[in-house]
Amino acid sequence: MHRRTSSRRRTALVLSATAIAALPALTACGSGAHPGAAAVVGGQRITVSQLETRVNEVRDAQQAATKDSAQYEEAVAKTGSLTRNTLHTMVLDRVLHRAATDAGVTVTRKEMQDMRAGMERQAGGAQKLETAWLAQYNVAPKRLTESLRTEIEVQKLATVLGADMQTPDGQAVFWKALGKASKDLNVDLNPRYGAWDVTPRSRLVEARTPWLKQVTQAPAETRTA
Template identity: 65%
Template sequence: MHRRRRTALVLTAAIVAAAPLLTACGNDAHPGAAAVVGGQRITVSQLENRVEEVRDAQRAAVPDEAQYAQVVAKTGTLTRDTLHGMVLDRVLHRAAEDAGITISRKEVQQMRAGLEQQAGGAEALRTAWLQQYSVAPRRLDENLRLQLEAQKLAAKLGTDTSQPAFWKALSEASEELDIDLNPRYGTWDTQRVGRVDAKTPWVRDVTAGVAQQPA
């Protein structure tokens, strides 16, 4: 369970506090895109929708306004991490495909059943994934499929998800996908397999000033 949790923490997107403040892409090469991965766009709209899914789930789980505001405040500057997670998911999927790894629906169901048993039920698992990894309930099976891909890839490489050999495979997949982020969200470092902030002083991070305000 602990290894699975570590993997989920690495591979999933963080909660975003200020979805309404996401604006149109400033990258002229890919208007409307938050990122381009393997020639496929992740649009600003898709990013906003992913944020809204988490926010709606949080609102349902924490109906008290004061508590909800606290949740928002804790995650007020993590918009870019959401995009990071969405890109990393695609990188992992490419690395798994390159290694000939496939995941069946039955495997996902079996993993979910096992985790539900450990967590104390289906609702407890959904709550844990939302609180710890910012995965909206509707995205749980999708996330578990990625966890299985990560586990199988590591096993095929004779390593685990914390070791250099695993991340080397992800780095190679990153290079294949030729990832291009909107400068608003930084750049993608293929060696580190992660998003890094770009030095763009003219871009103002509008999320920082509203971290205390509920969405």
């Protein structure tokens, strides 16, 4: 059972930028018509204040996880694009949720709790899992369960779409759905944070969104994970 669950998660996470580089870019630059907004998605604002709160959550968690100021400064240096990447992740999560909703996908709290419990067992405890996701994905501990919701949405959306995420064709189907959702939501990004591009060839990949993780292990290793 453990192996099958791990395999399903890895399948959902395999999104190769190279395999679907031919997908058209869908970009939208902020119009400046939304003062105080870092982005507007589906008519709803992500305010600069909300963005700063999310970034500060990560910085506070990084500081708590480090032993001294030098180690903290090193962590900050490694995440110099945290603000921009955090905003792109916040927007992309909403785009994913819209695509999942359009496909009739729902996620229950029990599903999130079950996934978290399983991952905690694999990691060796809740604290180790939180530390790992903070280091790898810049997800603050208080946002971990929310982040897992997007993982489940990816798995379910891929299933509904019949998209095999280990193939270029399957990935293309998946990203086509996200592209449609992105257009429908009319994403408007404040120019100070860059331009919006839903394709994985953009800097979204650099945001290290958990469900965008590229799994490069050999098939044999994947099966035994």
